[in-house]
Amino acid sequence: DNQQEQMNIVIVGHVDHGKSTVIGRMLADTGSLPEGKLEQVRLNCERNAKPFEYAFLLDALKDEQAQGITIDTARCFFKTAKRHYIIIDAPGHIEFLKNMISGAARAEAALLVIDAKEGIRENSRRHGFMLSMLGVKQIVVLVNKMDLVHYSQTVYDQVVAEFAAFLAQIGVEPQAFVPISARDGDNLAFRSANLPWYQGPSVLELMDGFRKEKDQAEQPFRFPVQDIYKFTAGGDDRRIFAGTVETGVIRTGDEVIFMPSGKRSTIRSIEGFNQPVRNEVGPGQATGFTLTTQIYVKPGEILCRGGESLPHQGGTFRANLFWMGKHPLIKEKKYQLKLATSRATVTLQQITKVLNSADLTAETDRNQVERHEVAECILKTAKPIAFDNSRDIEATGRFVIVDNYEIVGGGIITEAFADAGTLA
Numbered sequence: 416d417n418q419q420e421q422m423n424i425v426i427v428g429h430v431d432h433g434k435s436t437v438i439g440r441m442l443a444d445t446g447s448l449p450e451g452k453l454e455q456v457r458l459n460c461e462r463n464a465k466p467f468e469y470a471f472l473l474d475a476l477k478d479e480q481a482q483g484i485t486i487d488t489a490r491c492f493f494k495t496a497k498r499h500y501i502i503i504d505a506p507g508h509i510e511f512l513k514n515m516i517s518g519a520a521r522a523e524a525a526l527l528v529i530d531a532k533e534g535i536r537e538n539s540r541r542h543g544f545m546l547s548m549l550g551v552k553q554i555v556v557l558v559n560k561m562d563l564v565h566y567s568q569t570v571y572d573q574v575v576a577e578f579a580a581f582l583a584q585i586g587v588e589p590q591a592f593v594p595i596s597a598r599d600g601d602n603l604a605f606r607s608a609n610l611p612w613y614q615g616p617s618v619l620e621l622m623d624g625f626r627k628e629k630d631q632a633e634q635p636f637r638f639p640v641q642d643i644y645k646f647t648a649g650g651d652d653r654r655i656f657a658g659t660v661e662t663g664v665i666r667t668g669d670e671v672i673f674m675p676s677g678k679r680s681t682i683r684s685i686e687g688f689n690q691p692v693r694n695e696v697g698p699g700q701a702t703g704f705t706l707t708t709q710i711y712v713k714p715g716e717i718l719c720r721g722g723e724s725l726p727h728q729g730g731t732f733r734a735n736l737f738w739m740g741k742h743p744l745i746k747e748k749k750y751q752l753k754l755a756t757s758r759a760t761v762t763l764q765q766i767t768k769v770l771n772s773a774d775l776t777a778e779t780d781r782n783q784v785e786r787h788e789v790a791e792c793i794l795k796t797a798k799p800i801a802f803d804n805s806r807d808i809e810a811t812g813r814f815v816i817v818d819n820y821e822i823v824g825g826g827i828i829t830e831a832f833a834d835a836g837t838l839a
């Protein structure tokens with residue numbers, strides 16, 4: 416359908432199981448490499464008397480990116496007839512989690528790579544678990560290096576059975592398993608005759624089958640207020656509420672509600688920055704609004720649209736939280752919570768479960784969360800804030816926790832508790 420449709424996909428897996436090779440091969444086989452890049456890298460290998468590897472393509476592209484503007488994560492782009500893909504290369508699961516919870520590189524779907532010869536490793540499990548805890552539901556598992564196991568269906572079936580059983584335990588049902596050889600491009604962009612017993616789709620076909628997360632324009636309107644500018648026009652005090660639209664669409668004349676304050680008004684004008692006057696704005700657009708009445712609110716409130724479902728307002732919620740602070744997360748301490756543009760003091764109320772990401776054992780009687788642990792817990796902010804369940808609206812259902820100016824944790828909201836003062 417839409418020519419410009421984009422999708423973010425993360426690729427994860429144990430080191431050396433073939434992530435970079437999958438990406439390099441995919442870029443080459445879809446004709447997405449810059450002109451002459453493949454030849455240049457091959458030539459370079461020849462000159463240095465080392466065998467060519469598709470993974471080197473990625474290094475070459477990264478070097479190029481690094482010389483331009485600074486980048487936080489390595490990203491590769493390729494397109495199919497259906498859409499553009501942005502592949503997020505997660506160097507390690509800590510970086511991956513950081514990117515996901517900060518929203519820097521949110522993935523809508525994932526490819527998880529397992530080496531057929533080496534089999535399932537601790538990180539294969541850990542990554543599957545991370546994806547589930549972050550709410551990434553579309554997962555395809557690539558059983559790679561099938562050439563090293565003589566394209567054996569028996570080996571493949573064993574890996575699939577073992578990994579599917581593990582994923583089922585943590586409530587994850589992958590969309591598909593695919594036997595591939597990334598080195599040779601088998602079943603990546605093209606189906607392969609080396610694996611005649613596999614009748615399913617190629618990885619690329621499966622990717623084109625991933626669904627876009629809910630169309631952001633069709634979700635309820637969410638505009639976290641970043642700044643408020645005051646000015647006078649014709650002797651009147653006016654205010655511009657500035658920020659970026661996360662979801663939904665709004666037009667001049669629409670009724671709006673600030674959350675959590677519940678103050679109501681109507682959009683008088685949509686202000687662009689060096690842009691022509693618009694009557695309507697949607698997701699991703701940085702903009703400002705003036706209102707028909709004088710409203711006093713602070714930055715951090717979420718501007719919502721009348722007649723649509725509103726965010727929760729309160730401060731007690733259940734979350735899947737990933738902790739990366741040097742000191743453990745404890746109940747006695749006050750932290751700063753950042754959710755969209757709001758800031759609030761937050762405390763840990765209860766730990767329902769702590770998961771050891773290495774062996775995935777769960778502990779239910781813990782008082783603190785240690786570094787690199789994942790916990791299901793209940794948090795409470797000191798003042799009411801507006802937020803969504805991440806299942807409904809991702810951008811306003813995710814938060815980070817700051818201590819001493821450093822991000823020490825973050826997570827997604829999985830359940831809201833009714834606090835006092837819920838808006839009628």
Ligand code: GDP
Nearest residue numbers: 430431432433434435436468470560596597598
């Ligand atoms: P990453 O650490 O997951 O990014 O792994 P790489 O893509 O760097 O691959 C690690 C090693 O495995 C490299 O030497 C690759 O050439 C090799 N490799 C990757 N895919 C295949 C494959 O399908 N078959 C074989 N024989 N080797 C592969």
